[in-house]
Amino acid sequence: MPRPKPLSGFPEFLPAGRIAELAVLDVVSSTFELHGFAPIETRAVEPLEQLSRKGEIDKEIYVVRRLHADAGDADELGLHFDLTVPFARYVLENAGHLAFPFRRYQIQKVWRGERPQEGRYREFTQADIDIVGQGALAAHHDVEIPLVAIDVFEKLRRDLGLPPVTLRVNNRKLSEGFYRGLGIDDPAAVLQRVDKYDKIGPAAVRELLISEAGLDEAQAAACVMLAGISAADESFVDDVRALGVEHELLDTGLAELAALIRVARNSAPDRVLVDLKIARGLDYYTGTVYETFLNGSEKLGSVASGGRYDSLATDGKTTFPGVGYSFGITRILAPLIGKGALTASRSVPSAVLVAVDNEEAREQAIDVARRLRARGIPVEVAPKADKFGKQIRYAERRGIPYVWFGAGYDDSVKDIRSGEQTPASPSEWAPPIEDLGVTVHA
Amino acid sequence: MPRPKPLSGFPEFLPAGRIAELAVLDVVSSTFELHGFAPIETRAVEPLEQLSRKGEIDKEIYVVRRLHADAGDADELGLHFDLTVPFARYVLENAGHLAFPFRRYQIQKVWRGERPQEGRYREFTQADIDIVGQGALAAHHDVEIPLVAIDVFEKLRRDLGLPPVTLRVNNRKLSEGFYRGLGIDDPAAVLQRVDKYDKIGPAAVRELLISEAGLDEAQAAACVMLAGISAADESFVDDVRALGVEHELLDTGLAELAALIRVARNSAPDRVLVDLKIARGLDYYTGTVYETFLNGSEKLGSVASGGRYDSLATDGKTTFPGVGYSFGITRILAPLIGKGALTASRSVPSAVLVAVDNEEAREQAIDVARRLRARGIPVEVAPKADKFGKQIRYAERRGIPYVWFGAGYDDSVKDIRSGEQTPASPSEWAPPIEDLGVTVHA
Structure with missing residues (x-):
């Protein structure tokens, strides 16, 4: 065979790079274990209908079939595009054998058929933690998750010299309560536009909210002002209150986010910020949402993110609410290893x-x-x-x-x-x- | 969603099972590293034409395509069915950046669209070691590989209580030289029938050699006698010589296999046997071949195997001969973990x-x-x-x-x-x- 060329979007490392990746994964998994998360691994494939049911990413799925499939082969399968959907299925399948709240971590490849570009891959490694309850899950777990994340990133910084991070948090109850308090009926439409804040700026978001989401001038202005609020402490509560909007869901969201930032400020000063423009694309989040940026490489986008999902997994009778967080291992490491900025002392x-x-x-x-x-x-x-x-x-x-x-x-x-x-x-x-x-x- | 059912052939473990699997993988990878093997990881997919070129397993390949593939998407991709073919491609692609002989290990999932049955899975984990040279690779590496394998299995026995193993070795040069010395033109046809020795017995093999491979009575009898030879030491050389066949390739094979069993007998007494009926299915092996059986669970078949391949990877100018060995991690562990015979002290x-x-x-x-x-x-x-x-x-x-x-x-x-x-x-x-x-x- 002639010398093969790399496949775009499928990064591979030389041995020294892989040694560096394994050192990072060792820090990640051992820290997860210090916080009591148990390891699981799920198969690479899920039934196609499960994968295409959630979110808006059915375009990106890789379908898998046997080269010589029999006519009777019913199940159409796809490669998983994240570790949350397979985990939700695993919880439902094994609920009788698990102890709840169930704390698990999972480090695996995922696949998305996206156009490869800077920071976007077709095959990449994610490291996920989730805590899932049976029927209910206390809000304090939303506070716990970012502390685990910061523990991981601080060790990566201290032991391996990786850049420090800032974790930015918001709460969908806060945003949705605020929007509803303004008389807006479709909070998801607003959230989708606010999600573009960093890319297109507040003025353009304001215009989209009016032209596309049907908001009036005053509503749009209030939504943009909300998105502009950020803080390292509980002071954001007063800033939101100053906008004069009232709604029960807004109160819940404010209280949850205030509790989070209070504990985070004590445990991990300067690493966690409230940032009310954080939206997250996936539609299964229902409360706290997290994004994480490498200080100095914010352009790379969020390298680790997650949030609270109250209804991702249900068998009709019981619902399993959860909160989780996913480290984009390849997204963090591929640029560093590719540039030789993270290296091993020998190959x-x-x-x-x-x-x-x-x-x-x-x-x-x-x-x-x-x-x-x-x-x-x-x-x-x-x-x-x-x-x-x-x-x-x-x-x-x-x-x-x-x-x-x-x-x-x-x-x-x-x-x-x-x-x-x-x-x-x-x-x-x-x-x-x-x-x-x-x-x-x- | 209603409670999901497991997918046949895609085993998953509960957390305690995964903890047990990770403990095994830790022994495996740390032992590989003690022997100087460097880690790599390759992407899950290879171009389909690469996968279907080798061996006779094109039926078992899983094809991968984007759900909404563009008309211009040229590359047809498939999930790799072993780690040897991707490794050969990796070596060709990165030859300029690797130091030869290149010693690597690789622990990953592989996929085969086979009918699931006892000991056969559609998704399973393999742990591979290979040593690859540029242009040439000394025969002593064929002796080294089983010593690494035995080191791994002895630690798994001592530290985790897994059953002891017996590693059975043969050499294709020996078999092919013997067949050619008998005047047989198609040694591969003979090897294919001899591969069934354990399943159907010597008498049936003899009949197949006559009816299907066109051997005469004397040739068939000699081939079956050769396959019946096994030994824990160099005495097998005399047993083969006693059959009275002569060929240069036979001499080479006998010398290589004798060197292997002499060193193995010193370093790992009672764990390695010469067994001249070992054939291995894959057609890329050209010399030493290995199979490994759990003592007391021989029915499970070989749980770890490999061999020498002199021409798997070539870019037209340079050939990269190698010798490797693959641990069937899932094949070994899934029955033990499934039965609760291998467990963790807590979940x-x-x-x-x-x-x-x-x-x-x-x-x-x-x-x-x-x-x-x-x-x-x-x-x-x-x-x-x-x-x-x-x-x-x-x-x-x-x-x-x-x-x-x-x-x-x-x-x-x-x-x-x-x-x-x-x-x-x-x-x-x-x-x-x-x-x-x-x-x-x-």
């Missing part, structure tokens, strides 16, 4: 290369490698008996810091960075801890 | 539940949880202010061993198994190490 796990003097001595080299591995040291054996210099270059090319010489008869180990070579025993020697594993840093 | 990561006396005290509970997590202890906060007994039952249901009471004013922690309750500080107390993480055992 292989090996800390040691065991040199082979001649092919007759290979079994002794294998034995030294075995003894080092038994003590947790990643090792590879030279693929070819070769001269001193060539063995060093083999290690250098991969970033392996140590070369082991004289395996089994005159054992010594050389730090190829300093050139220092010392006698060593395969049952005693170990590299310094900072050389043992690959380190990843931006 | 959530949390070691501690912080009780909440009343909703006003929730923020103090959140603060205790934060301080415990900062020291690496997985914690969740009770979702509801509740009585003592209900908090205990919440923990019991999930297997959480400790409940924290009096958060922030009269801190104490109770081991709900022993009932022992002691005063504790959130900045000092830690559970015993065996309670910190979830343990997984068969």
